[in-house]
C-alpha cells in the first residue's frame with residue numbers, strides 16, 4: 001500500500017463532525033470539521049436532528065476531498081458518538097422523531113420502572129451496563145411510546161432503529177444497508193455481550209420489536225459501499241470500519257493488549273482498558289466490547305467520569321477568570337492546593353460511585369486559601385477522579401495496570417498530566433495528535449485491508465516523581481473529600 005492511498009475517516013461527535021484523510025503511516029493529509037447543534041427542549045432532555053447530522057457528514061466529506069485534490073480514497077472508516085439513537089422509516093429513510101442523544105435523561109421513568117420491578121441485575125449481567133437512561137434501550141421505548149403512530153408502525157416492520165454509525169451507513173449506502181458493529185451494539189443495553197447477539201428477553205423487557213434492529217458485524221467489516229449521489233465520494237467506495245468513538249481512541253493509541261489504559265479527557269473522561277475475557281465488574285465499571293476483528297470480540301472495561309475537563313472551565317467562571325487556560329496559569333503560581341480539595345460532582349458522580357444525587361464539594365479551606373489554591377484543586381480533581389477509576393479497574397481485573405495513554409483537551413496540560421502520573425504512580429503518555437478517535441477508525445479500516453497503521457505516538461511523557469508518602473497523603477485527602485460528598489444527602493434537591 002502506498003502513502004498516496006488514503007482512508008477517509010469520519011468522526012461524528014456530539015459537538016463536531018470531522019473528516020480526515022489518513023495514509024497507512026497515520027499521516028493526516030487534510031481535514032475538515034463542522035459544528036453540530038444540540039437542543040435541550042426540556043430540563044434533562046438533549047437531542048439532535050438526524051437530517052442535520054447527515055448534512056454535516058456530507059459537508060465534511062466534500063470539504064476534505066476538495067482540500068486534498070485528486071487522491072485515491074480506498075475506503076471509509078467511521079467513529080461516532082455512542083448511545084445516541086434514531087428511529088427512521090425503512091421505506092423513505094425519513095427520521096421518526098429526533099436523534100435522542102446519550103446525554104438525554106427522558107427515559108429515566110422507564111429505567112426506574114424496570115428497577116422497581118427487579119430487572120436491574122439481569123440487565124447488567126447480560127449487557128455489562130448498569131441500568132441507566134444513558135443507554136439507548138429505554139430511549140427507544142420512549143420514542144415508540146411517544147412519537148404518534150410509531151409503535152404500530154414498528155410492529156408492522158415499517159421502522160428501523162440505529163445508533164449513529166448505522167444511521168450514517170444507511171445514508172451513505174443510499175438506504176440499502178442496516179448494520180452496526182459490536183462496539184456500538186454493546187452500548188445499546190439490548191445486546192448480550194456473552195452471546196454477541198441481540199438479546200430477545202431484553203428486547204421484550206424494553207418493548208423493542210427485533211425487526212427494527214440492525215444486523216451486527218465485526219467492526220472491521222465490509223459494511224457496504226457509497227451509493228451514487230450519497231456524498232462527494234465516488235460511488236462504490238467501501239465502508240471498512242465502524243466503531244464507537246471512545247473505543248476508536250483506544251485503537252488509535254495502538255493499544256492491542258490488556259494492561260494499558262487510555263483516558264480521553266474531554267468534558268467528561270472515558271477510561272478504557274482491554275481485558276483478556278468478559279469481566280463482570282463488581283467495582284462500578286462498565287463491561288463492554290472494545291471492537292471486533294474478523295468476528296472475534298475484544299472485551300474491555302470502561303469507566304465514565306461525568307465532569308472532568310469541564311471542572312477547569314467551571315471553576316474559572318466561578319473565579320471570574322477568562323477561561324481554563326487562565327485558571328491553569330493561576331494554578332501554576334502555587335506549589336500545591338494548600339489542603340483544598342474539590343470534588344466536582346456537579347451532575348452527580350459517575351464511575352466508580354454512580355451517585356446521581358451527589359453534588360460538588362469543596363473541603364479544606366482556611367483563611368490562608370487563595371484563588372490559586374482553588375484553581376489547583378480544580379485541576380487536581382481531574383486526575384484524582386481518573387485515579388479512582390483506575391483503581392476500580394485494577395480491582396476488577398485482579399492485576400496492576402500499566403501506562404496511561406491520554407488524549408483530549410487536558411492531556412495537553414503539563415500540570416494535570418504530571419499530577420496524574422504522580423497520583424497513579426504510573427507513566428502517562430499524552431498523544432501527539434488531537435484526533436485519536438478518527439485515527440483509530442482509519443487504523444481499523446486499514447486493518448480490514450490487511451495493513452497495520454501505527455498507533456498515535458506520544459508527544460509528551462510524564463514519569464511519577466512524587467514520594468510514596470506524599471502520594472498517600474494526597475489520596476487520603478481526596479478519599480475523605482469524596483466520603484464527605486457521598487455522605488451529604490442531596491436527594492431532595494436533585
Ligand SMILES: O=P(O)(O)OC[C@H](O)CO
Nearest residue numbers: 013014015081082102245
Ligand atoms: O461526542 P463525544 O465525543 O462527546 O462522545 C460521546 C460519547 O461517545 C458518549 O458515550
